[in-house]
Amino acid sequence: MRKRLVIIGAGMASGRVIEHLLAQDPDGWDITLFNAEPRGNYNRIMLSPVLSGEKTYQDIVTHDDDFYTQHNITCRFGEAVVRIDRVKKVVYSNEGGAPYDKLLIATGSAPFIIPVPGHELPGVITYRDMADTQAMIDASAKPGAKAVVIGGGLLGLEAAAGLKARGMEVAVIHLMGYLMERQLDPAAGYLLQKDLEARGITVHCKGATKAILGTDRVEAVLLDDGTVYGADQVCMAVGIRPETRIATDAALEIGRGITVNDQMVTSDPDILAVGECVEHNAQLFGLVAPFYDQAKVVAATLLGNDAAFQPVQTATKLKVTGVDLFSAGDFADSEGREDIVFRDPARGVYKRLVIEEDRLIGAVMYGDTADGSWFFGLIKDGTNISDMRDTLIFGPAYQGGTQADPLAAVAALPLDAEICGCNGICKGTIVSAIEGGAASLADIKAQTKASASCGTCTGLVEQVLASTLGDAFKMPAAQPMCGCTELTHEDVPRLIKARELKSMPAVMQELGWKTSCGCHVCRPALNFYLLADWPEDYTDDAQSRFVNERNHANIQKDGTYSVVPRMWGGMTNPRELRAIADAADKYDIPAVKVTGGQRIDLLGVQKEHLPHIWADLNAAGLVSGHAYSKGLRTVKTCVGTDFCRFGTQDSTGLGIKLEKRLWGSWTPHKVKLAVSGCPRNCAESTCKDVGIICVDSGYEIGVGGAAGMDLKETERLAKVATEQEAIDLTVAFVQLYREHAKYLDRPYKWLAKVGLEWVQAQVVEDLDNRAALIKRFDLSQTIYQRDPWADRATPQAQADFAPLADLTREAAE
Amino acid sequence: MSWLDIGALNDIPQRGARLVKTVHGCVAVFRTGDDQVFAIDDRCPHKGGPLSEGIVHGHSVTCPLHNWVFSLETGMAQGADEGAVATYPARVEGGRILLDAKRLIRGAAA
Numbered sequence: 001m002r003k004r005l006v007i008i009g010a011g012m013a014s015g016r017v018i019e020h021l022l023a024q025d026p027d028g029w030d031i032t033l034f035n036a037e038p039r040g041n042y043n044r045i046m047l048s049p050v051l052s053g054e055k056t057y058q059d060i061v062t063h064d065d066d067f068y069t070q071h072n073i074t075c076r077f078g079e080a081v082v083r084i085d086r087v088k089k090v091v092y093s094n095e096g097g098a099p100y101d102k103l104l105i106a107t108g109s110a111p112f113i114i115p116v117p118g119h120e121l122p123g124v125i126t127y128r129d130m131a132d133t134q135a136m137i138d139a140s141a142k143p144g145a146k147a148v149v150i151g152g153g154l155l156g157l158e159a160a161a162g163l164k165a166r167g168m169e170v171a172v173i174h175l176m177g178y179l180m181e182r183q184l185d186p187a188a189g190y191l192l193q194k195d196l197e198a199r200g201i202t203v204h205c206k207g208a209t210k211a212i213l214g215t216d217r218v219e220a221v222l223l224d225d226g227t228v229y230g231a232d233q234v235c236m237a238v239g240i241r242p243e244t245r246i247a248t249d250a251a252l253e254i255g256r257g258i259t260v261n262d263q264m265v266t267s268d269p270d271i272l273a274v275g276e277c278v279e280h281n282a283q284l285f286g287l288v289a290p291f292y293d294q295a296k297v298v299a300a301t302l303l304g305n306d307a308a309f310q311p312v313q314t315a316t317k318l319k320v321t322g323v324d325l326f327s328a329g330d331f332a333d334s335e336g337r338e339d340i341v342f343r344d345p346a347r348g349v350y351k352r353l354v355i356e357e358d359r360l361i362g363a364v365m366y367g368d369t370a371d372g373s374w375f376f377g378l379i380k381d382g383t384n385i386s387d388m389r390d391t392l393i394f395g396p397a398y399q400g401g402t403q404a405d406p407l408a409a410v411a412a413l414p415l416d417a418e419i420c421g422c423n424g425i426c427k428g429t430i431v432s433a434i435e436g437g438a439a440s441l442a443d444i445k446a447q448t449k450a451s452a453s454c455g456t457c458t459g460l461v462e463q464v465l466a467s468t469l470g471d472a473f474k475m476p477a478a479q480p481m482c483g484c485t486e487l488t489h490e491d492v493p494r495l496i497k498a499r500e501l502k503s504m505p506a507v508m509q510e511l512g513w514k515t516s517c518g519c520h521v522c523r524p525a526l527n528f529y530l531l532a533d534w535p536e537d538y539t540d541d542a543q544s545r546f547v548n549e550r551n552h553a554n555i556q557k558d559g560t561y562s563v564v565p566r567m568w569g570g571m572t573n574p575r576e577l578r579a580i581a582d583a584a585d586k587y588d589i590p591a592v593k594v595t596g597g598q599r600i601d602l603l604g605v606q607k608e609h610l611p612h613i614w615a616d617l618n619a620a621g622l623v624s625g626h627a628y629s630k631g632l633r634t635v636k637t638c639v640g641t642d643f644c645r646f647g648t649q650d651s652t653g654l655g656i657k658l659e660k661r662l663w664g665s666w667t668p669h670k671v672k673l674a675v676s677g678c679p680r681n682c683a684e685s686t687c688k689d690v691g692i693i694c695v696d697s698g699y700e701i702g703v704g705g706a707a708g709m710d711l712k713e714t715e716r717l718a719k720v721a722t723e724q725e726a727i728d729l730t731v732a733f734v735q736l737y738r739e740h741a742k743y744l745d746r747p748y749k750w751l752a753k754v755g756l757e758w759v760q761a762q763v764v765e766d767l768d769n770r771a772a773l774i775k776r777f778d779l780s781q782t783i784y785q786r787d788p789w790a791d792r793a794t795p796q797a798q799a800d801f802a803p804l805a806d807l808t809r810e811a812a813e
Numbered sequence: 814m815s816w817l818d819i820g821a822l823n824d825i826p827q828r829g830a831r832l833v834k835t836v837h838g839c840v841a842v843f844r845t846g847d848d849q850v851f852a853i854d855d856r857c858p859h860k861g862g863p864l865s866e867g868i869v870h871g872h873s874v875t876c877p878l879h880n881w882v883f884s885l886e887t888g889m890a891q892g893a894d895e896g897a898v899a900t901y902p903a904r905v906e907g908g909r910i911l912l913d914a915k916r917l918i919r920g921a922a923a
Contacts, residue, residue, distance in 0.1 A: 515870065515871055516846065516847075516871050517828065517846045517870055517871060518870055519868075519870045519871075519873075519875070520867070520868035520870060520875035520880065520882070523868060523870065524868070542826070542829075543826060543827065543828035543829050543868070543869065544828075544868065545868075546868070546877065547863075547866040547867070547877040550866070551866070555863075555866065555877055555878070557860065557878065558861070559861070559862070559863045559866075800831075803831065803832040803833060803834050803839070804819055804820045804824055804825070804831035804832060804833055804842060804910075805819040805820060805833045805834070806833075806834045807817075807833060807834060807835045807836075807914075807917055807918065808834050808835060808836050
């Protein structure tokens with residue numbers, strides 16, 4: 001006879017109970033699962049990556065419909081439970097009852113709402129579930145939307161970072177003197193605040209919310225000190241309290257949460273509780289690790305096995321990409337406690353250890369958290385650290401004479417050291433999975449759940465794999481350029497400059513290339529880095545160029561080519577047009593098209609005709625338009641003051657000057673420019689790599705626009721008064737991009753890495769540097785600004801582009 | 814075999830290719846970085862890309878259309894891709910490139 005188990009709440013804790021139950025007794029239970037949310041179980045701690053756009057809802061679903069169907073679980077999603085009848089042993093929602101033999105309450109917690117005036121306005125939400133996350137995503141869709149997050153704790157900061165990543169203007173209001181005051185100390189809180197501010201998030205500490213303003217909808221937040229922050233969305237993340245109403249109504253014993261014993265049983269022997277709604281030994285829980293321990297105990301209790309819940313210390317990490325912080329244990333100042341502090345201001349690293357009676361009792365780290373789990377292990381185990389006190393702060397690599405090798409540190413961890421905090425997985429579990437055949441991170445995730453939740457322990461799991469498997473496991477390092485090297489796109493150009501490597505064989509030899517002559521990924525990149533760094537010494541290698549650049553025309557899907565002559569600033573004349581028309585007739589061009597960059601494209605040219613058509617077009621004064629190059633493509637213009645009644649400057653003239661200065665230069669990716677004569681922007685300057693808008697008082701220069709795979713508006717580099725300054729800034733910007741960007745990164749991608757402010761410091765503010773950049777660009781142009789058509793419209797090239805032999809007239813035998 | 818002189822080694826740049834037209838389609842003749850020559854069909858079995866225009870690395874070529882990589886020695890697609898192109902006997906003698914005329918005239922199917 002199957003027993004009936006009713007569960008109220010489909011959260012992470014109850015989901016884990018179901019898994020344990022099914023694993024140990026697949027046929028013993030008829031399970032009915034109520035959930036107030038209209039969906040099943042998902043990984044709630046991953047809502048932040050969903051909010052920031054790094055993951056989708058589908059990525060964080062832990063149990064899908066198939067899972068529930070397959071295990072015959074009756075799902076009553078979207079039904080809030082209203083009453084428990086403990087005498088009849090029935091649970092009721094508004095849609096009817098469900099009888100139980102055992103009942104599990106997993107109602108979680110409810111967020112606090114500060115009852116200030118205006119807290120009920122539309123647009124004020126908490127950050128608790130998928131619906132809240134979706135509401136924030138929707139709010140961010142409005143251009144220029146503003147958000148205020150009330151609460152600078154873990155959840156509030158993840159919400160703030162996510163909203164900022166979605167493009168909103170974000171202010172965080174925090175009541176206390178520094179952020180995350182329960183997990184951090186003031187120094188680490190300061191570094192965190194600095195990091196967030198550098199991302200453009202406003203942080204207001206010691207801010208008490210007085211009222212939320214608005215008529216039909218939230219419009220602003222007013223603080224006690226009189227500050228007002230505009231807001232299209234307000235997110236309250238000030239704390240949670242256990243959701244106990246249903247248990248209170250059923251007259252179960254309640255403290256701050258539903259009281260449970262070590263077996264997770266409430267005051268009614270047939271009712272258990274798990275998760276954020278429970279109170280155990282007067283303690284509440286808010287992190288996922290103890291819930292998973294509780295879930296194990298709940299399953300054991302239901303199956304009649306012995307188990308007891310024992311809370312363990314937990315450590316905290318903030319799930320905001322690019323922010324490294326770690327805190328564990330107790331680090332309040334107190335009598336008899338001593339601190340060891342390490343600071344490296346240049347790197348933004350801060351570490352603090354709190355020691356009491358020769359034992360580590362607390363650790364806070366910011367900026368470099370690699371040793372976090374080792375410190376955490378010392379705290380949990382109460383290890384006597386007197387022997388290693390002098391070097392303790394430097395981490396496990398410096399203890400016991402071992403080498404400064406992170407693998408050695410992981411290898412030295414005992415088997416019961418916790419690796420995955422979310423899932424409470426210790427090193428021993430991972431090692432036994434590896435001994436059972438698991439050989440990759442994916443295997444470990446599938447078999448042990450380690451690193452399957454928030455993922456911050458992924459690096460550690462990989463180190464356990466590496467230290468257990470030895471050479472059989474290759475540590476994924478930073479993404480290398482390609483399979484020929486372990487070095488990244490950041491390393492290689494740096495080493496080319498530092499070691500003055502001036503040829504491809506020199507690079508491959510000195511940097512230890514694993515292949516004899518590279519591959520189609522690294523060769524074009526190396527060719528670019530070398531010619532950009534050493535224009536006078538390096539010889540361009542045609543065989544390291546993609547076919548388009550080698551043949552100075554775009555290859556099409558049928559192997560024919562398209563040919564685009566340059567039209568400076570989009571200007572042409574009847575003579576050029578006649579020459580293009582004649583060429584189209586002569587070479588039987590099947591299609592003639594005007595491109596998006598104001599040029600004419602001749603499509604469908606046979607390869608062997610290329611040197612001939614170039615010669616004909618050259619004769620009419622036309623040169624290659626480089627429509628195929630990782631270099632300057634076009635400078636799009638409007639007609640400016642010549643004809644337009646709104647035009648403020650000679651935009652066409654400026655476009656032509658820029659194109660004549662920049663053409664022929666090689667860049668990490670294609671580069672497109674535009675010059676508009678007025679803010680009506682007919683040349684579409686605001687989505688170009690460099691876009692200039694002429695206004696009455698001068699020139700507004702925007703950079704980092706895109707209109708391809710990504711859509712991005714330019715950001716304002718500078719506004720200048722004269723045309724010469726506009727040209728200088730553009731040239732300096734392009735040279736800075738040539739010298740620093742990774743091959744195949746368009747300027748907008750590069751800008752996202754280095755930041756507009758750094759670029760402004762280099763080319764706008766530092767006049768000497770600007771001049772030096774321009775000088776280096778012009779030097780390169782003395783060598784590379786050549787029309788490839790003129791170079792190759794020779795009898796030799798005409799022969800090279802033709803077949804080597806024609807055997808079509810040889811008869812078959 | 815009946816070896817046919819189709820041109821000088823120096824008619825092909827190192828890590829480059831030239832075409833030989835046959836009644837069955839174009840054959841790409843490659844010269845690798847170590848001055849060996851290989852002849853394979855010029856059409857990538859994926860979408861017909863001209864392999865002669867690909868980047869040559871080691872004894873492999875990458876199709877310029879969608880980056881399939883083929884061994885010049887066996888004609889087999891490398892990595893996760895499946896498929897092959899026909900190969901033809903080729904050698905260098907006294908700075909001249911020699912191909913097997915019978916194979917070229919009969920085509921890959923024979």
